[in-house]
Structure formats: structure tokens, C-alpha cells
Amino acid sequence: MLDNIKIFDTTLRDGEQTPGVLITSNEKLKIALKLDELGVDVIEAGSAITSKGEQKSIKTITENNLDAEICSFARPVKVDIDTALNCDVDSIHLVIPSSDLHIQYKLRKTREQVEQMTVNATEYAKSHGLIVELSTEDATRTSMDDLKRLYNLGIEAGADRLCACDTVGLLTPEKSYDFYKELATLSRPVSVHCHDDFGLAVANTLMALNAGAQQAHVTINGLGERAGNASCEEVVMALETLYHIDTGINTKLFYEISHLVETISGVTLQSNKAIVGENAFAHESGIHADGVLKKSETYEPIKPETVGHRRRFVLGKHVGKHVINEKIKETNTQVTEDELDRIFKRVKSLSDMGKTVTDVDLQTITDDILHINPEDSxxxxxxxxxxxxxxxxxxxxxxxxxxxxxxxxxxxxxxxxxxxxxxxxxxxxxxxxxxxxxxxxxxxxxxxxxxxxxxxxxxxxxxxxxxxxxxxxxxxxxxxxxxxxxxxxxxxxxxxx
The missing domain is CATH 3.30.160.270 (Alpha-isopropylmalate synthase LeuA, regulatory domain)
Incomplete structure (x- = not known):
């Protein structure tokens, strides 16, 4: 794996294509500012041709002079490129359908026509000063010969980067490695763009990077069409922790930006979502919690602070006495061993009845055992x-x-x-x-x-x-x-x- 991996974030374009998600101009700017603070290399701010509102959103982002490269999605047609230029973007994500399936049934054109469109669009964009990332849609169902021919034509026309999209998530990690290793022999940097239809987007992305791809397309929280895209926080933390690659990302912002995107998009995260889910660093089991209290590495692969998260202990039927004692200490309350035993039995009794023991329940039990009658504020x-x-x-x-x-x-x-x-x-x-x-x-x-x-x-x-x-x-x-x-x-x- 190369040690200069770039992160291309498409939360504001591919992520917004999540069914039911609509992000306003002001909200896009909030996310873009936080993505820039996070340190991603490229922000795909949207598809300029979509609407006047989308153009306003992209223009607002480019006017803020962010450190990240600002990119617009574009089809291989002049009007898309002109509209992107009017938004003052740095680059375009020029997407060309490449599989026989897409060319025949979606575009209804010949391969030769598609290749000529690619050349014309790339030359036009380059002549107007844009960085061009030439991206093939449904690349993983395109023959390697056809794919390489299209890319080489794009390179001759001036394309700066290449991207191969696993548009419907059909790769396996093994296939991903072989596929991107072949493309890494081309004379331009290659990006990997994976969808999560089979839950393999992150694994396929990592294998592509292992094979020589130099840039990963990702979204915050894995937002995207259907089952979503490769998750930014999961890809980056795997690179940083498991592969020891310095991505340059400020990982301490992940929990914050995850919840910003969750709030704005309205797409609720599952509690067991890796890295940023509410249960990512939550412990109930007495054995696990005891181990974490003694040394966090026993049951946590990374410290929660690394991603701006926090450790949490949950009261349930598997809870241990030490966790209850820690929760009580959090409120500046001290209990004797005998009092702790009685509190522990009451909590276990509630759990055995099938009840979730809340923080308020624990406080009520503790106050009752200690004969405290607090007044509500x-x-x-x-x-x-x-x-x-x-x-x-x-x-x-x-x-x-x-x-x-x-x-x-x-x-x-x-x-x-x-x-x-x-x-x-x-x-x-x-x-x-x-x-x-x-x-x-x-x-x-x-x-x-x-x-x-x-x-x-x-x-x-x-x-x-x-x-x-x-x-x-x-x-x-x-x-x-x-x-x-x-x-x-x-x-x-x-x-x-």
C-alpha cells in the first residue's frame, strides 16, 4: 500500500443521493467546512447541472476558499462542464458509463461514440483549466481491454486522475485487489469508488488501495444510494490503525462530523455502527467492563478519544458491580461495600424483569439505599x-x-x-x-x-x-x-x- 493515500469525500453528492435526503445550501456549507477541517483532500460538492439551487450551494462553498480541492460531478457534455466552471470549482468528476450494459441500454450509443465523448469532454475541461478525474461508471462489469482503452484515450486528452466505480457493489475483496492492481499500471493515479450493496464497500476499498489505488472515494456515515458508499470514518481508521498509514485526517473530528451529517440528513445511525455509533465504545458485560476499567486495550481496539467519541457503560443483566460503582462515582457520590451490594442486587432484579435500567433508575435506587430525598430542580x-x-x-x-x-x-x-x-x-x-x-x-x-x-x-x-x-x-x-x-x-x- 502506498503511504500517500488521498481521501475524496462525496457526502455532498453521492451521499445526498440517499433516498429521502435533501441538504440545503447552508447545510452543505456547514458540512463542507467541517470536511475541510477534517482534512479530506477533495470535496465533491455536488452536481452543478442538477439545479440552480445546487449551483448556489457549490458556489457558496467555493467562495469560502477552503484548503480542499472542490469538485463537481459532470457528464461528458459541454453544458455540464460549463455549469461547473460557472461555480468556480477546481475539478470535475467526469463520469462516463463504460459497461456494455450501460452503453447499450442507458446511453443507447456505440462504444466508439462514448469514447469520442470522453475525449471531447476531457479536452474541453482541460482547455478551461479544470482538473479532470475521469471516472468510469459500472467499471467492474466492463472488460479490462475496453476499460484500459477508454482510460488511455482520456489520458491522451489530458485526464489528471482515473476512477473506477463498482457501481452496484459486485466486487469481492479478492476481485477488488486483482481489478485495481491491473488499473494501477496506467500512467495516472487511480481512485477506488465502492458501493455497499453486499456490505463489502470498505473491505473492497482497502483491497484496492493495497493493490496500488491512490485515492479512496468515501462518504461520512457511509451515506449513498441504496445500501450506501464506503464509510469515510471506517476506511480512514482502518488505514490509520490497521495499516499504519498516516492519512493526514484529523480523526478526533469523526464523531462530531458524523452526528452533524446524521442530524442534517435525517438518516439515523444504527447504534452498533463502527467507529461513530453510540455503542462503538459501550460496555455492559461485567468481564468486558472490568477489563476496560483496568486497561482499555483489553476490549477496545482504539481509544474513543481518537475519534472524538466517549466510553460508556450500560446497565443491564450482564453488568458488574465495578461498573455500577463507577457510574455512582460519576455523580460525586460515595457508597460502602454493603450499600454497593444492595444497589447491585436491585439493578440485577430490574434487569431480570426485562427492564432497561436507566441512569435515572440507578439514581433512584442509590438515593433510596442511602436515604437521600433530592429535590427536583x-x-x-x-x-x-x-x-x-x-x-x-x-x-x-x-x-x-x-x-x-x-x-x-x-x-x-x-x-x-x-x-x-x-x-x-x-x-x-x-x-x-x-x-x-x-x-x-x-x-x-x-x-x-x-x-x-x-x-x-x-x-x-x-x-x-x-x-x-x-x-x-x-x-x-x-x-x-x-x-x-x-x-x-x-x-x-x-x-x-
């Missing part, structure tokens, strides 16, 4: 919600925060969202708390079923869990949120003592 005195057909869901709340009364109102996509929004407004001057996750389950059947709501709230670098069970989903949601907020405020008071 936030008390809900009144709340009302209004929703219905052709009515914007609204909510108003009256709360008491540290003996001060506040009244706020909020709107949302539904009454629960509106109620949470109103409470968030009421505490914004007290603590910066965000709702990270929200889960609802019906505990019993029927229209009068008990509703169990579990929430995860984030304050600074800490995430806490809370729950409430009520027949009314709005009340259960509000109570769970209030419990979480009170847990955070109580912990803050204890830490300041």
Missing part, C-alpha cells in the same frame, strides 16, 4: 397540547426551575414534539440539553395500553437515559424528559460541591 406545574386536522401541533408549559416560574410555548410535528420543544425553551438558560434518542413501546395491549417511553439526553459530553410509563404517550414522554433533565441538573449540583 425542574418541576412541571402545567402543560397543555393542541393538535388535530389542519392544526399545527402546539404546546404550552408552566415550569418551576430552581424556584423560578417560567412559561413557554412550542410547536412541532406532533404534540409530543411540541411539548418537548416548549420544555427545551424553558431550560435553555439553565442547561444546554439535547434529545439524542426517543423510543416508545406499548407495554400492554388495547387502546388503553400502558406506554413506555425511553429517552437519551446529552449534556456536554455526557449521555443519560430516563424512562416513564403512563397510559398517555404525551405525559409519558414529558415525564421521561423531565426525569432526564433533573438527573443532569442534580449531577451538576453534586459535581460543583
Amino acid at each position: 425542574l418541576i412541571l406545574e402545567e402543560y397543555t397540547t393542541v393538535s388535530g386536522n389542519k392544526v399545527t401541533p402546539t404546546a404550552s408549559v408552566k415550569v418551576n426551575i430552581n424556584n423560578k416560574e417560567k412559561i413557554e410555548a412550542g410547536v412541532g410535528v406532533g404534540p409530543v414534539d411540541a411539548a418537548i420543544e416548549a420544555i427545551q425553551k424553558s431550560i435553555k438558560d439553565t442547561a444546554d440539553i439535547t434529545l439524542e434518542e426517543y423510543h416508545v413501546d406499548a407495554v400492554t395491549g388495547g387502546t388503553d395500553a400502558l406506554i413506555d417511553v425511553l429517552v437519551k439526553l446529552k449534556h456536554e459530553d455526557k449521555v443519560i437515559t430516563a424512562r416513564s410509563t403512563e397510559p398517555d404517550v404525551i405525559l409519558a414522554s414529558v415525564e421521561a424528559y423531565l426525569k432526564g433533565v433533573n438527573k443532569i441538573l442534580t449531577d451538576d449540583k453534586k459535581m460543583r460541591k
